[in-house]
Amino acid sequence: xxxxxxxxxxxxxxxxxxxxxxxxxxxxxxxxxxxxxxxxxxxxxxxxxxxxxxxxxxxxxxxxxxxxxxxxxxxxxxxxxxxxxxxxxxxxxxxxxxxxxxxxxxxxxxxxxxxxxxxx
Numbered sequence: 001x002x003x004x005x006x007x008x009x010x011x012x013x014x015x016x017x018x019x020x021x022x023x024x025x026x027x028x029x030x031x032x033x034x035x036x037x038x039x040x041x042x043x044x045x046x047x048x049x050x051x052x053x054x055x056x057x058x059x060x061x062x063x064x065x066x067x068x069x070x071x072x073x074x075x076x077x078x079x080x081x082x083x084x085x086x087x088x089x090x091x092x093x094x095x096x097x098x099x100x101x102x103x104x105x106x107x108x109x110x111x112x113x114x115x116x117x118x119x120x
Contacts, residue, residue, distance in 0.1 A: 008045070008046075008049040009046075009049075011042075011045065012042050012043075012045055012046045012049070013042075015038055015039075015041060015042035015045065016039060016042040016043070018035075018038055019035045019036065019037070019038035019039030019040075019041075019042060020035070020039060021035070022034060022035025022038060023035035023036055023039065027106050027107040027108050028105055028106055028107070029095045029098065029105045029106075029107060030092075030095060030105060032107075033088060033091050033092060033095070036088070036091075037084070037088060040080075040084045043080075044077050044080060044081065047073055047076070047077050048073065048074065048077055050073070051069065051070055051072075051073025051074060051077075052069060053067060053068070053069045053070070055067050056068055056069035057069065058071070059071055098110065
């Protein structure tokens, strides 16, 4: 029953594989960005769940507290969330620019247009 007790790792694995599948299997650029977001979220969840110490308290000195949780993990994940949102915004802006240029956001259609332009 040890395996069932580690449900947070199973959730991370399912989310990670779903995000990876979406990024690899889909040709729509927006769906790829959504897959990347799901993948990032799984990594955030992994680090946050590892950073929690059972029975741990916030790192504030008190007489009755013996075990403290490390706040560094949460600070790093907060920074990663901000970077992830900025990266997603830049990617969506690039997708808008790609759509203006090619009138499509499907990767295979863009490659076909590029190959036609390259041949002529």
